[in-house]
Amino acid sequence: MKKTLSILVSASFICASGTAFSDTQIDQLKQELKILKQDYEKRIRALEKGLLTAQQAAKQNKQKLADVQEQAEEAELASDNTQTIAKNAFNPQISMILDGRYASYQNNPDNYQLPGYSLGNEAGLFSDGFSLGESELTLSSNIDQIFYGQITLAFADNNGSTEVGVEEAFAQTSSLFDGLTIKMGRFFSAMGYLNGQHAHAWDFADAPLVYRALFGDQYGGDGLQFSYVAPTDLFVQVGAELFSGSRFPSAGNHSGVGTWTTFAKIGDDFNSENSWQMGLSHWQASKVDKRESNSLNNAGTTLFSGDSKINALDLVYKWTPNSSNKSFKLQFEYFDRDEDGDIAIDDFLSADISTYHGHQKGWYAQGIYQLDKQWRTGLRYDHLSSHASGSNGLVLNNAGLESHGYKPARYSAMLEWLPSEFSRIRLQYNNDQSYKDSDNQLFLQYTFSMGTHGAHSY
């Protein structure tokens, strides 16, 4: 009530005094109003400007935040993997191969022989029935920035007692000189194709006949290997090996080099699905001293002293189609051995001696087809022939070196089931015509690999 009264009073006062204002006073008021307006406009502009910068700052901050988030994400994705280095990274890589088989023969395996060839002591058939194959323990590691080392111990069962053998023990250079590799110690020779591979990597349970006949399944020794890979698009490798020469098919104590080899390999891709490799090798042992081998019907020990030379050719072709687990491998090896020297049964001082010139040759060819990731199958054919001459035909015959024109051969077929890369079950059938009485043989073999994932050579 009071309020309205006072408004009314003041309004009437204004009305009453209205006429009392002079023009100068109005002008003054207008002036004041104008100043007031300008003042407010200024302030509003300042406010608007402030608002705009605030908005821009907010936008920038948002962008900065996004950038920071992205950087954080990136940092998160890039976090290094140092913590994943396993605790045993410095320890050697360990792998263990378990191998065993069941063998069944139509003929008595003890009667086995290869006419024209005198077999080394280790060569022959697996024992009948269940038997443990060679279990292998391999340790390998880079030794330092220059050397790589590997040792393979083989555990074999020999008539109830366990034998541990050093199958391979070598160091090799990895970065000494471009393309040059030097290997030292005990190792399998790079001669041929199959020889450098461990038996568990072979595609059949047993070695090709020619390997059994000439090397007692595989040739290795203590020595030195040099190999050089040329810097060309075509794969060209040349190499040489020097061995002490005490191991079959060489023998005796040699103060220097008893056996040496040279080899050359070339290979390339036809395209991404087809590739090949060819190898030539030469093996030589001069002054073989009393090499021991089995005689005919095990009537004593055959001894050989003299020179031995082997030339070999190997060919491999592989088809590995794209977008598929199928593959095909064709493999062929040929060996040709010339020997000159003397043969004795049991003792060179006895009467059972003869001069000897022998020419032995053999080859095998095999094809392996991988149907899918878990199944492989393959066929193999072996063929040997030989010719022996010397001063005493009877001694050569008793030594097992006389083939009487017989040419040993063998047909093999196998089927493998591979549940994973680390296990393999193999069934193999041989029609073995090593000697005149042909034999049917069946093997069921398992091979398991534990530990480090092995890399497979070509």
Place this chain on the structure above:
Amino acid sequence: MKINQFFLLLLLLLNIHNAYASSKINIFACEPEWAALSKELGGSLVTTFSATNANQDPHHIQARPGLIAKIRQADLLVCSGSDLEIGWLPVLLRKSGNSKVQPGQKGYFMASKTVKLLDKPTVLDRSMGDIHAAGNPHIQLDPRRIRIVAKKLSQRLQQIDSEHALEYQHKLTSFDARWHKAIKQWQEQTRDIQDKSIVVHHNSWVYLQKWLKLNKVAELEPKPGVPPTSSHLSKLLKQMRQAPADIIIYSTYQDPKAATWLSSKTGITAVALPSTVSDNETLFHWMDRLIQLLKDHIK
């Protein structure tokens, strides 16, 4: 004496070879994506060779003589690492005798060592299949990780070929800007397929899956590296009938049999996605193609 002369001759020949060898940096990439990345980062300063193509499974490659010859001449090795190439790369390296690209050298570059890996197993046991101890190596399927690899790879190139360091840096800056822009586009394009459920053949898509926020509900392999079995597939069939996935994914190098079987039984689309670049394709083209295929086929 004769042997000495032979070696002298050999050395002489080698020197001649080195003098006339091209001054370009020779890059041996284990997988096509790293060859493509090397091309982006090296341009005309490098020559690249890829040991595998998009139709080959990088887990299973023959250590062919042709590959030994290539690695013998390499200045830089660019591979995924983390055991992806364990079945063949160590043999190639040992047989080549090339000192420049041995592990620990400047010329040995493993992409997976530069980024964080997923699927690190907590227990290592082969009964779990062929698992990778260091983690899943298929990192190329996350472009954000490729971006990181690119930076590290460029640094390595600058180290090896320091004469041209500035040029490598420029190439990296250009690639990084273009790739970054592309990543944003791809993320924009795939916004509407987020959270879709996928069935994969092998667990090689985990990085793509995490990047695009896809939801993996099953694998056709019962265990990593073990081919699909009928019992496992019938279990999957039951699962898919109850809760159908949006798409079945397999790689162009994998056998399509299992994926197409499940697809025919359930009506879920099965699609072969390129897990790496094809011949003469850039990383950009490849990822565009991959995203497009995924978008076109996902329900």
